[in-house]
Amino acid sequence: MRDESGEQRKTVVVVMGVAGSGKSTVGRMLADRLGWSFAEADDFHPADNVAKMTAGVPLDDEDRWPWLQLILEWIDAHPSSAIVTCSALRRSYRDVLRRSSVDVRFLHLDGTVEDLSSRLMARTDHFMSAAMLQSQLAALERLEDDEEDGAVVPITGSALHVTDAALRVLRLP
Numbered sequence: 750m751r752d753e754s755g756e757q758r759k760t761v762v763v764v765m766g767v768a769g770s771g772k773s774t775v776g777r778m779l780a781d782r783l784g785w786s787f788a789e790a791d792d793f794h795p796a797d798n799v800a801k802m803t804a805g806v807p808l809d810d811e812d813r814w815p816w817l818q819l820i821l822e823w824i825d826a827h828p829s830s831a832i833v834t835c836s837a838l839r840r841s842y843r844d845v846l847r848r849s850s851v852d853v854r855f856l857h858l859d860g861t862v863e864d865l866s867s868r869l870m871a872r873t874d875h876f877m878s879a880a881m882l883q884s885q886l887a888a889l890e891r892l893e894d895d896e897e898d899g900a901v902v903p904i905t906g907s908a909l910h911v912t913d914a915a916l917r918v919l920r921l922p
Contacts, residue, residue, distance in 0.1 A: 760852040761830065761852070761854070762779065762855075762856055763833055763843075763854070765834075765835055766857055769866070770859070770904055771911060775908055776833070776834045780831070780832040785831050786827060790820055793820050798812050821846055821849060824849045838888045839888060839889075854899065855899035857899060857900070862882070864904060865886075902918060
């Protein structure tokens with residue numbers, strides 16, 4: 750995107766969705782394809798949040814607000830366009846990230862409960878257990894029609910297929 754002077758405007762794409770939707774994989778692939786930086790929102794969680802999730806306890810809003818603020822600060826401080834993963838389950842969470850001074854866009858990776866569950870069951874290197882999926886699905890507020898800065902891509906097919914679809918719907922090179 751360009752600003753009024755024709756200069757390229759910094760854009761940050763938030764790859765959002767519930768656990769198991771492929772945020773990290775697709776986010777890294779998008780960053781590689783675009784030559785942009787990549788950040789993993791899980792790295793912004795304080796130790797208390799990680800401990801809760803590891804114990805199978807869902808985060809509440811009080812846990813998430815400081816985490817979202819750290820992501821927002823990273824977005825504003827980062828010097829160039831970037832991709833960042835973040836579940837961004839609720840509109841109010843997305844609204845926090847929209848407070849940025851840069852162009853923030855959302856890419857919702859969407860899948861069936863069956864696909865998400867099987868992906869989570871196969872994963873062994875993450876603190877988020879498959880048992881937490883239902884709480885995330887219950888909290889998920891899908892992008893609304895007036896959230897024009899967002900796009901939805903189904904997670905069917907390979908990660909390459911999903912990445913290609915994401916580039917198309919986001920109209921990125």
